[in-house]
Amino acid sequence: MVRRETAGDTGGAAVLERGRAAYAHGRWADAFEDLAEADEQSRLVAEDLCALATVAFLVGHDTVALDAFQRAHHAFQEDGDVGHSVRCAYWLGYVLMLSGRMAEAMGWWMRGQRLLEEDGVQRVEHGYLLIPASLRKVNDGEPRAAYDGFREALAIAERFGDPDLAAWSRLGCGRALIEMSQADRGMAMLDEAMVAVTAGEVSPMLTGRIYCAVIMACRMTFDLRRAQEWTAAFSRWCATQQGLKPYRGQCLIHRSEIMQLHGEWSEAIDEVGQACAHLSDPPGDPVLGMAQYQMGELLRLRGEFAAAEDAYRRAGECGHHVHPGLAMLRLAQGRLDDAVAAIRRVAAESEADRTERARILGAFITIMLAADDVDGARTATEELEQLAADFDAVYLHAVAASARGAVALADGDAHRACASFRRAWQAWQELAAPYEAAEVRLSMAKACRELRDHDTAELELNAARRTFEKLAAAPALEAAMGLSRTTAATDPTLTRRELDVVRLVASGATNRDIARALSISEKTVARHLSNMFGKLGVTSRSGVTAYAYEHDLVPDR
Structure with a gap:
């Protein structure tokens, strides 16, 4: 390869060397400032343009990143370096894809494919260009074909010893296996991809993407333990990335979700608030919808219904789903008909998606019981129990046991309800989820009253009330206080x-x-x-x- 030297005076050379050093040490903001200045003073060579493009992407200057990658692509072409030229075309498509500009992304990937075909030499870039097509197959519901594509890319990565491509390919294989209902094998592949990431073997362009994808896969399989572990690792990585713009917002959202589960609601609200601010500048980031939905969930549980509704509305405007959160908000507001209509529609639309189905069935059962549709709740509970068995996730077992207890209580079988609530409480305790555990204790108090075990009912009720007070969970606390105030006039002996x-x-x-x-x-x-x-x-x-x-x-x- 012919290296074209950078022209310029001694000062410009010093800025360039400073930028190269900052890049080598992962100081992305410093590297961007110095490399951009060096590029203004004297056009950078191809290798330095790749470095500028990388740091520009990492600090949120996508326009600069695209321009630098494109110039590097042409520079490598002029030097006769087909491999690096195609690699730049791949990264151009990657940045465009993340910006939602899929047609342009496809154009660059097709150009890369043509250059490789014309070159006729087996290169590692052949593996990189298998990734976009395989990703499309996953999204189009063809996981078997996607898996085959990712496996082929992995074989190329191993032949050429390319850690980025290997991690990308293992991530894809894992995702495809999960879609093929082989979650254990899939998660094992994702864990192996993460080993390379946490060992620092993967470039920063991909590291954040792999973290986000693995955590999303954990959410898809309701594997909260793994999600918590990788979220903690993701947070540590983000904290070391100077000026990082992409990925940081999603990291904050995941941290907020873990904090919510563990009852750290004030901290969770602060975290997702930071995510909303981060993702709003510049506007248009679709991940903002995810942050707004999470904010809505926290505000709903706190009883701040107007603010929660506004957050759900903003999530919807970003293209994110608003249910079951909004349906549960309508239930809390006493708008039962609206809640029923919304959750029935969402349930009907989710029949072909097992993950989405499992996500909304808990809310569906709660709303059906509120509407006195016990048979509908019972049928949904049986389905949820089957999904919990299929996923074998503690979280889903907890939700299903809670639902089974609620249905049994509605059926007048308080003994069976208590047994189910006890299993649910143990599962929520295992997940260190105080709010959900307290909800179950409140239900247990109702069941114990049915059985005239007033001492146990009082113990369960007081424990639930203390948790709700600590969390400032106003609606749940009001329900607990209402149960405490039940009088003979409302006949507490009968449901x-x-x-x-x-x-x-x-x-x-x-x-x-x-x-x-x-x-x-x-x-x-x-x-x-x-x-x-x-x-x-x-x-x-x-x-x-x-x-x-x-x-x-x-x-x-």
Whole structure:
């Protein structure tokens, strides 16, 4: 290769050397300033243009990065260096892809492919140009074909000893395997890619991308332990990258999600607030929608409903999904019909996507129970339990056990509800998730009251209330306080569903009539009656009817 020397005076050479040194030591902001100045004073050679393009990308100057990569591409071509010329074409496409300019990205990748075909020499760049097509196959629902492409790229990477391409390829293989329902093999491939990243073997252009992709894969498989571990590593890496612009916002979002899970809500709000500010400058970053949705979730749990709604709206404007968060907000606001309509639509649209389905079913069950659609909640719980078994993720097992307990309680089977709630509580404890564990304890308190175990109910209720107070979880705390204030006038010995049955029995309805009216099975009606006979100390339907008249539960005719 012919190296073209940089012209210029001694001062310009000193600036260039300073920029090269900053680049070598990972001081991206310093390197950008010095290399850009050197380029203004005297046009840089191809290698230095690649360095300028890299640091420009890392500090958020994509326009400069694209210009420098393009100039380097042409300079390498003039020098007859096909490999490096094609490598620049690849990185041009990469930066354009991340900017959402896919047509231009495809154009550069196709140019690179043509140059390799004309050259006729086997080069490592052949492997790089397999990556975009394989990524498209993953996104188009062709994971088997994508896996084959990534494996071919990995073989090329290993032949040429290229760590960047090897990490890229392993990441792709892992993602494809997860899509093929081989999560264990897929996550093992992702872990191997991450070993190269954490060892510092991968270039900074790719390091942040691989971190983000691996953490997103952990979220897709509900592997919260792995997500937490890699998020911590990602945070450490970001902290060492001077002036880093891409990736940092997404890192802050992931940190916020982990903080939320562990009950560090104030810190989580601060973190995602920083993410929103970081991603808003310059405007147009689609990851901002992810940050706004996370902000909405935290504000909803805090009871700041107007601010939460605004955050969900901004997330939607960025193209991010707004459910199930917005549907749960509507439920908390008492807009049950809106919540039901939204969650039913989202559930119907998610039937072909197992990950999305698992993500929304917990909210779907909660809303269906609030709407007294116990059968719908029961069916969704069975599906969620199957998904939890398929993913074998502690998080999904916890959500499914919580749902099973809630459905059992709605069915009047408090004993079975307690058993499910206990399993859910243990799983949430394992994940160190205090809010979710407290929600389960609140439900346990309701179940224990059904069983007239008032001492245990009080213990569970007080424990839940303390957690809600610590987190400033206003809606949940209000629910706990409301349960504490329950009086005899609202008849704490009977559930809402049992009170519905009492009214219908008093009106002369048969078990079949009651089942039809409440959209439950006759078997469930019989169970409710059996439970009520024990609670009320009666042995017949006439005793239930008498109780209804004594407590003004008979509807006006």
